[in-house]
Amino acid sequence: MPRWKPGAVDRLQTAALELFDEQGFERTTVAEIVQRAGLTQRTFFNHFADKREVLFGLSSELQREIIGEIAAADAALPPLEVVMRALGAVADKLLEHRRAVVAHRYAVIAANPELMERELGKNAALTDAIAAALRERGGDADAAYLAASVAMLAEQVAFRAWTRPDETRALRDLLQDALHAVRTTVDAADRPLPA
Amino acid sequence: MPRWKPGAVDRLQTAALELFDEQGFERTTVAEIVQRAGLTQRTFFNHFADKREVLFGLSSELQREIIGEIAAADAALPPLEVVMRALGAVADKLLEHRRAVVAHRYAVIAANPELMERELGKNAALTDAIAAALRERGGDADAAYLAASVAMLAEQVAFRAWTRPDETRALRDLLQDALHAVRTTVDAADRPLPA
DNA sequence: GTCATGATTACACAAGATGCAATCACTTCA
């Protein structure tokens, strides 16, 4: 028989999500999580850098896919369009078919400021990674960062809509709408500031 | 004579900034900070919710001013323009004349991921506050959030430029440039995604 | 059969953070 039950990471993630759901993030201790998962505290911190990280297993996979899409993109497209296509493709591939579980986890994150800070940090890291991938294709560094930032803004707006219970459209379509809404907003206000 | 030396908060902020500068945020303990400031740990945590918060004294003041500007704005202007004017005014009033110290503090923040997460959290909170202030003026909630987000993106782009050592333009002008750059970026890419 | 690997564990400990009660100069007000 195996020395340990397999799937330690999964068990920790599941136990943590359950407990955060039941009693909130702050009122849940790592001791409780590892007890439910049948492991020790030291093992928890071997797998996750800190208590928050247990909720963010998906982000590295997402980032890898997005960067891959950008690297494979048509060299002639403008940077923002490259990123929008990449986000759309990854939405279809990794997010769309598990809306319920993704939305559930996001609800837990949004309910706690510490977790929200981590979420924002992940988004910022992804923005930087996208900008770096755009620079790989050649092009101005500032333009790359700007395209990455605008795309991530659209992604965020779309994601917030997508996780609302009454929303039925696909994330890809919401993404398109969000970018268009950004354009409308900006076009109406880009004129010189008064002195 | 007074029972305690006045300016406890100031002394803590100054000591913390010095120490973070000298040896980094992580390698500085609260014990060291309070020792330099001539106070106790308990007092530190009476004034600041956690160790990071000691660096963010300016944010609440900034937020108050920005919200005030928005509340006093011309009712006929489009939301994004309202926010851009408010950010420009507050940049002139609170930021422009102390570029060196603001840039210095930002450098300390940017050097540490934990502090950067807090910075992102503050920006997100400010975005939400701006959106709420726009809603006060009447108008769609989504449009308010969008205008707030776009303005904060421009602010962030402008701020990053403004804190570069070789940059000499005023934050207000960089803000204007940033919004225009956003517009150019978006206009070039807002068309339907391919299936 | 021996050996290296690697996930898990035990233990000790630093550091951050909180609750609670005590101190005592200063202010208020009868």
Add this chain to the structure above:
DNA sequence: TGAAGTGATTGCATCTTGTGTAATCATGAC
């Protein structure tokens, strides 16, 4: 004048997160 209340600071105990280090021992390679 003096009694009472205020509020910033402190001391102490305690909980929780996070880390360094060494030990354990099934598994797989050779």
